[in-house]
Amino acid sequence: MNPPSVARSAASPTRIARFALLAVVLALLTACASAPRRNASALATESALANEPARAPDGQAAAVNDVLFRAMALVGTPYHWGGNTPAGGFDCSGLVGYIYRNATGMQLPRTSGEMADMGEKIRGMTALVSGDLVFFGNHGRISHVGVYVGKGRFVHAPNSGGTVRLDDIDGPYWRDHFEYGRRVLD
Template identity: 40%
Template sequence: MNISKKILLLCVPFLLAACGSAPKQVATKVNSKPKHVARSVKPVRISHIDRDQGAQELMLHSMSLIGTPYRYGGSDTSTGFDCSGMIQFVYQNALGVALPRTARDMAAASRPIDPSRLKTGDLVFFNTGGSSKYSHVGLYIGNGEFIHAPSRKGVIRTEKMSNPYFAKRFIGAHTFFN
């Protein structure tokens, strides 16, 4: 075995260990009790795009994805999407706006709004029993409906906000628009 293969074999365990070692939370001590502090997420505010025109673009891009398969961790049309991957993809492709990757971080980067003020292009968050309060996200498309990538039934589809499953788990509306 040549020297470069030996070096590669020695490095592989360290590279693999590094992949899973990035901390998601930092533990700090406050009054001798551990407190978990989430990593900071920069706010995203859209003020350079006309709200109505941006909303229309978001809706059109998201509707073109209906029927695309669900895939955990997915973020493109060739392999499928999970809920936050779909939102991230639509905002990037429709408006050129980069969003955080997870539903939790999208909630942190956006601005909460009263659900009665929901407009097309806003985000709707749900607690579907995941490890985070914000375990599912959809894009509001108007008329009491949203589009999302659910793991159940496996494809991107629209849903009514009044659907009993989602109505019971709805935890908030947010926007990136000013």
């Protein structure tokens, strides 16, 4: 015979573990953001977004935590055009699709252009929250996507011969090519 069940407290072990993991990820982002930044030129200044608080969409802290954990874990994975797995490498949209599929179960479209039509459009960098998709291009033509992690940083698979990396969204190149963000977690 089994002992009578004990009423579960409001903070289950799974919930506590998720919040602890979110705290660790945010601490890592804070550590990354507080490290000295390399300037592209002597005239460049520190990112204005580095001091922004890390935020998640309302009610989505656990999902954002999973997305950020997956994204950060893939930094250093080789770039491979058309790639969408850690073993085979990633292109930009393959990386974003893999992160969301494995962290949230969401099936995103395969290309950055198709992803750019999903979710709420976020026009300004200062309005981005962790987990938002960020799109880059030229004159409205989308050519690149990444995942915003917070504090002015995003994870992406930038180019052939490179690896998945964390960059400043308002760095010289990315600032000039930023089109908008999309909030797919709501």
